[in-house]
Amino acid sequence: MSKxxxxxxxxxxxxxxxxxxxxxLLAYALPLLEPPFITTxxxxxxxxxxxxxxYMLVALGLNIVVGYAGLLxxxxxxxxxxxxxxxxxxxxxxxxxxxxxxLPVAIVATTISGVLLGAPxxxxxxxxxxxxxxxxxxxxxxxxxxxxxxxERKGISNIARPPSIGGTEGVFEIPHLNWDSGVPxxxxxxxxxxxxxxxLDQIPYYWMGLTVVIVVLFAxxxxxxxxxxxxxxxxxxxxxAAELMGVPTFRFKxxxxxxxxxxxxxxxxxxxxxxxxxxPDSFLLLFSxxxxxxxxxxxxxxxxxxxxxxxxxxxxxxxxREFDDFRVLVFGLALVVLAVLRPEGLFPPKRTVRxxxxxxxxxxxxxxxxxxxxxxxxx
Amino acid sequence: xxxEFFFNNLPSLTVSGLAFGAIYALIAxxxxxxYGVLQLINFAHSExxxxxxxxxxxxxxxxxxxxADGVELVAILLASLVAAMALSAIVALVLERVAYRPLIKRxxxxxxxxxxxxxxxxxxxxxxxxxxxxxxxxxxxxxLSDYVGKARINNSIAGVVEAPRWDIGGVSVSSxxxxxxxxxxxxxxxxxxxxxxxxxxxxxxATAQDPETASMMGVNPTRTIQMTFLIGGLMxxxxxxxxxLKIETTKFDVGFLLGVKAFTAAVLGGIxxxxxxxxxxxxxxxxxIWGSALLGTEWRHVVAFVLLVVILxxxxxxxxxxxxxxxxx
Numbered sequence: 001m002s003k004x005x006x007x008x009x010x011x012x013x014x015x016x017x018x019x020x021x022x023x024x025l026l027a028y029a030l031p032l033l034e035p036p037f038i039t040t041x042x043x044x045x046x047x048x049x050x051x052x053x054x055y056m057l058v059a060l061g062l063n064i065v066v067g068y069a070g071l072l073x074x075x076x077x078x079x080x081x082x083x084x085x086x087x088x089x090x091x092x093x094x095x096x097x098x099x100x101x102x103l104p105v106a107i108v109a110t111t112i113s114g115v116l117l118g119a120p121x122x123x124x125x126x127x128x129x130x131x132x133x134x135x136x137x138x139x140x141x142x143x144x145x146x147x148x149x150x151x152e153r154k155g156i157s158n159i160a161r162p163p164s165i166g167g168t169e170g171v172f173e174i175p176h177l178n179w180d181s182g183v184p185x186x187x188x189x190x191x192x193x194x195x196x197x198x199x200l201d202q203i204p205y206y207w208m209g210l211t212v213v214i215v216v217l218f219a220x221x222x223x224x225x226x227x228x229x230x231x232x233x234x235x236x237x238x239x240x241a242a243e244l245m246g247v248p249t250f251r252f253k254x255x256x257x258x259x260x261x262x263x264x265x266x267x268x269x270x271x272x273x274x275x276x277x278x279x280p281d282s283f284l285l286l287f288s289x290x291x292x293x294x295x296x297x298x299x300x301x302x303x304x305x306x307x308x309x310x311x312x313x314x315x316x317x318x319x320x321r322e323f324d325d326f327r328v329l330v331f332g333l334a335l336v337v338l339a340v341l342r343p344e345g346l347f348p349p350k351r352t353v354r355x356x357x358x359x360x361x362x363x364x365x366x367x368x369x370x371x372x373x374x375x376x377x378x379x
Numbered sequence: 380x381x382x383e384f385f386f387n388n389l390p391s392l393t394v395s396g397l398a399f400g401a402i403y404a405l406i407a408x409x410x411x412x413x414y415g416v417l418q419l420i421n422f423a424h425s426e427x428x429x430x431x432x433x434x435x436x437x438x439x440x441x442x443x444x445x446x447a448d449g450v451e452l453v454a455i456l457l458a459s460l461v462a463a464m465a466l467s468a469i470v471a472l473v474l475e476r477v478a479y480r481p482l483i484k485r486x487x488x489x490x491x492x493x494x495x496x497x498x499x500x501x502x503x504x505x506x507x508x509x510x511x512x513x514x515x516x517x518x519x520x521x522x523l524s525d526y527v528g529k530a531r532i533n534n535s536i537a538g539v540v541e542a543p544r545w546d547i548g549g550v551s552v553s554s555x556x557x558x559x560x561x562x563x564x565x566x567x568x569x570x571x572x573x574x575x576x577x578x579x580x581x582x583x584x585a586t587a588q589d590p591e592t593a594s595m596m597g598v599n600p601t602r603t604i605q606m607t608f609l610i611g612g613l614m615x616x617x618x619x620x621x622x623x624l625k626i627e628t629t630k631f632d633v634g635f636l637l638g639v640k641a642f643t644a645a646v647l648g649g650i651x652x653x654x655x656x657x658x659x660x661x662x663x664x665x666x667x668i669w670g671s672a673l674l675g676t677e678w679r680h681v682v683a684f685v686l687l688v689v690i691l692x693x694x695x696x697x698x699x700x701x702x703x704x705x706x707x708x
Contacts, residue, residue, distance in 0.1 A: 331501060333498065
């Protein structure tokens, strides 16, 4: 594993970029290839992949809050709901805006709600924050259930879809692969129109979702390696020390909260647009827990780990639908087992591993249990 | 705002609120003690309570509570109380052993412990919600169909206990409400005195103050932690019994909402403070019922959550302050 890693790192930059592009192309082509075993029998594969990208988006956002800044947010679905409801209200329920106009408004509204929630609550202790956010998520849902203006339990339908390119026929058609005969064959009867956001073919939504994920991933990379990212890390590791070193911890925590809300709102808005219909049941507390499970299982703080976690959480229940009833049970078990055996997640971020190693070495030095070190010292 | 209804029914609303509040207070005891000793939100405590409600339900069903009356019914109910306390205590102890002790031993960060607690809570709730499947694997689904049949919907003992309504000073109140309030307060007093006076209670308080020094003075920390979980579990069992008397129905996910409210009660009174839990529970219960009378019942849970957020923002130490370790505990 580490050998592959170092081999990858040693490659010249153009090769690396080419590899990334290839990987991205493969990701885009996945629903067209319809590879056997991976496709979901009985459920539309494109739709499943779209949901996977939404979980990835949410997990990236929550990772900023939980993984980078170390704030446990149990009400993340609240932001998701605000994004979805803003789009639903503006494009269908109370106005007739096109999606592209409503989307920025939804994101801004969610970000503001993040600041409004964060400004007072981020001053309370870490585990209290978890309960306050949990309360926030439930309040958002209960308000939606009880308010006529928000459609109550019935929800809101006819939410605007993204605009199609090239009318209802699209610019060109891309055939899918057919594996029925054992070898891949081009199937011209089953093709995806580029780029039509319709009812039946979910693949264009997946492409949209994947594009957003890649953009957010890139932004995440930039922000993590910036002053802001380092400030978050310092705050997470030791708030008092960070404050002493001149990091305005409260402001950075608020920024993390707002950034997380921003991404959550974006995901919620896109989800509402694809779904065309939302009701309060789309925003149960369970989803907050599933999002958190995605982040924790993957390895909080590591964006690739988090992506894998999100993919697992979203994809496995669809692939193994016959076990759908046991989904929550399995996630609960996974959380306990992970917390007990591997608290840093499946793919812990590099720095955690390195810090652990350093700490271990330091302990050994202090206690003098490291015989090798002693010998060296004697020599 | 329905002021007329509110003021006309103020006394009976208050009694009903106090009864709910007493149940919250008993559950809150588990949160507050564990938090006082471990600084850990025992998120799965709500499921400890939920198992108690089912123990009560099943005992009443198994002993034929539906056809009994008089002394026989009282005996059945007492047996169900014991069963509820026993099952809740067992679940609480298993929880401590499986989900917390490995983490405490390793001195894991508190967030990890909370995540473990959330996971345990989901496992416990889903095991109850999928009990028909579990019975199916064991080949028992026919023998146990009365008990496991309605796995994901409401289970009820409605009609088993027909409580008279009493007329106290012109106010009609349910005798169950009075029973709930009195027994909850009595149990709280017992626990309070136990923690204050007994040797084990002293150990609990010492560990809450300073675990390291306490263990140097001969207090076994593992045993103390077990003890706090045990007391919390027993009280959750009592709460479950009283809850079933009052509400009469339960479901595999009944714990979540009650758990959040009980935690709110604990924070409201000052987490770690036993008397605070009682006060916080009663205040929360009354506020909730008053709020739903004024705004409509559909806002009841919103009132509770908003109260929680407001309390945490403006007085995070709660009404009576946090003090399991202090002598007043």
